[in-house]
Every structure is written in C-alpha cells, then in structure tokens.
Amino acid sequence: MAIIEITSLEHEGVQVFGTLTEAQLRNRLEPDKGIFIAESPKVIDVALRAGYEPLSLLCERKHIEGDAADIIARCGEIPVYTGERTLLAQLTGYVLTRGVLCAMRRPVLPSVEHVCLDASRVVVIDGVTDTTNIGAIFRSAAALGIDAVLLTPTSCDPLNRRAVRVSMGSVFLVPWTWLDAPLSSLNNLGFKTAAMALSDNSISLDDPVLAVEPRLAIVMGTEGDGLPHETIASADYVVRIPMSHNVDSLNVAAASAVAFWELRKKG
Numbered sequence: 001m002a003i004i005e006i007t008s009l010e011h012e013g014v015q016v017f018g019t020l021t022e023a024q025l026r027n028r029l030e031p032d033k034g035i036f037i038a039e040s041p042k043v044i045d046v047a048l049r050a051g052y053e054p055l056s057l058l059c060e061r062k063h064i065e066g067d068a069a070d071i072i073a074r075c076g077e078i079p080v081y082t083g084e085r086t087l088l089a090q091l092t093g094y095v096l097t098r099g100v101l102c103a104m105r106r107p108v109l110p111s112v113e114h115v116c117l118d119a120s121r122v123v124v125i126d127g128v129t130d131t132t133n134i135g136a137i138f139r140s141a142a143a144l145g146i147d148a149v150l151l152t153p154t155s156c157d158p159l160n161r162r163a164v165r166v167s168m169g170s171v172f173l174v175p176w177t178w179l180d181a182p183l184s185s186l187n188n189l190g191f192k193t194a195a196m197a198l199s200d201n202s203i204s205l206d207d208p209v210l211a212v213e214p215r216l217a218i219v220m221g222t223e224g225d226g227l228p229h230e231t232i233a234s235a236d237y238v239v240r241i242p243m244s245h246n247v248d249s250l251n252v253a254a255a256s257a258v259a260f261w262e263l264r265k266k267g
Contacts, residue, residue, distance in 0.1 A: 003064065006083040009091050014081050016103045017058045018091040022160055026106070034106035036159035038169075044071050044102045046169030052104045054078055058092070059100035060085055068100040075102070106159060109177045112150060116189050119147035120265045124179060124186075124193070124219040126227055127154040128252060134158055135166025136253035137220065142170035144260035149176035150186075150217070184234050186217050195219040195235035196259055197227050198248065202240040205262050210237065218263060220256050 006014055016025065016035055025035045035055065038044045048054065054075040059068045061082050072080055082088075092101065116122060123146050128134060134156045141149055149158070156163060158171045179185075183193055192213050203209070210216065219235060221227030232238055241250065241258055250258065 002077060003080050003082060006081050006087065009087070011081070013056060013079055014058065014091060016056070017081075017101055018093060022157065026157060026159070035103050036106055036164065037161045038102045038104055039100075039161065039165050041067050041071050041100055043164060043169040044100065047102070047104060047172045048074055050172040052107065052172060055103045055105060056081065057100060057102050058082070058088065060088060063099040066099070071100060071102070110175065112177055112179055112181070112185075113189065115148045115150070115175045115177050116186070116191070119175075120215050121146050121260075121263065122148045122150060122186075122191070122217045123256065123260070124183065124217050125149065125151045125155045126183075126219055126231060127152060127222045128220065129154070129156045129222065131156050131160045131162040132166050133251070133253045134160070135163040135168075135171070137256045138163070138167040138174060138176075139170040140253070140257040140260055142167075142173045144257065145264035146174060146218075146260055149174055150179040151176065152179055182234065183217075183219065183231055187236075189215075191215045191217040192236040193217045193219055193234070194237040194239045194263070195221075195227055195232045196241070196255060197221065197232050197238050198240055199232060199238050202238040205239055205241050205259060207239075210239065210263055211266065216263060218256075218259050220252055220259070222252060 038047050056079040057072060057075060058081045064082060123141055125137060138149060138158060158176060164171055186193055194210060194216055196219060219227060219231065241255060
C-alpha cells in the first residue's frame, strides 16, 4: 500500500473526497470515468465483495492499522491518503467518524432489459430526489425480495455519497439502472405495473389480484406531489396502503418497505 501524508487541501488526488461536486464525480459526459465515494469499512466491504473497483482511500492515521486495515489490504496498490484530523475534516466537510472513505469507479450500467431478465418483482422510483429516501428504499429492496430497481431520470443518483451511506451498501446488492422509456414500456417485458397512489380507483395493497401477478413493477413517487397523473393513468393497477387514524400517507421509504413485504414473490 502507498501511504501518502497530505498537508494541504490542494494535494493532488484528494479532490474527489471534497472539492468535486456530486455532478462532477458522476461525469455524465464520460460515464466510464465517473467516480463515487463509499464511506465506512462496512459499506466499502460490501462494494468490494460486489466487484466494485477501488481507486483511492482517505482515512485518519489511527485507522490505517485499525478499522481500515482489512479494507486497505484488499484494495491493492492504490493511494491511501491520510493527514491531521482537522485537515481531513476541512477537506470532506465533516469529521471522519467512520474512519475511511473510498473513491470507486462507477460501473457501466446494464440495460433495463438485462436488469429485468430474471426478475419477478421490481421497483420503479419515479422522481424521488431525497438521498436519504433513495438509500432507505434500496435497503428495503435488498432485504425484502425486490429483484431490481429502475429509476426515472428525475430521481436522485443511487451512488450519491449519502444515499450509499444510508443504504448501508445495499445499492451494491440490487441490480439497478435508469428507466428512460415510459412506464408502459415495462408491459413489453411482461410486467404489470402497480402505482402506489391515493385515487378513487385504487385497490388495497393486500388485494389477492396483486399477489398472483407473476411479474410486478411497484411504482413509488415522491412525497408531497406523489406520482405524476400520467404515470398513474398508465399503470395497470393503482394501489393504496390501508391506513388508520385518518393518516393519509407514509414517507416514501416507509411505504416502500410495506409494499415490498406485502407484494413479495411468495413460494
């Protein structure tokens, strides 16, 4: 391993950990050069096991032979940047309480057809821009039997640093890609679509007709505005979660967990 002591925020190579914006890290113009940041040994471990390529590490000195030792050993000959705690906090914008950050290569995303090839339950995330919600939805998807995640272009990037952290690495466990085509395009892949929304023609989440669908795409929208009217109109089913005490809706992350559990493929 190559331990590099930094004494300045201008040190070549550390910009990815603080100076570059999420948009610059993502590099839309040259996706094959895109980078994302994984935080904490546990999350980095999940990414490495899933085959993601590490490019460089940033950690406090005490973690080099402590919490980060195993991660560093597994990353091969890549730069390991370290320095005074206050300097690293200035660089990243926060104290590295979890010990280590890893800059990793963004993967080349598969097509929608490839992601859905063997899937029976997928979630479509439509217009959800809150990074915490994205991370929580991925964590529930991984835990509750969702085979793949599709995101509309208006949704937050799952490899956003905070989304990765909130998901506890689940973004590396569930296949995902962007859905640029209309929702109805999933019908061509054999899916029935279920839009989670309150409407006059909605059916209950526990309606038996949903459970027997061999391939189902669960469509989740943002809080407040919910799903666009055209998305709801194009769905095969409009589905509501039964509520008590006159509560009209749940946070999208909580609603997704309920929906995933109820609509999971049984048997």
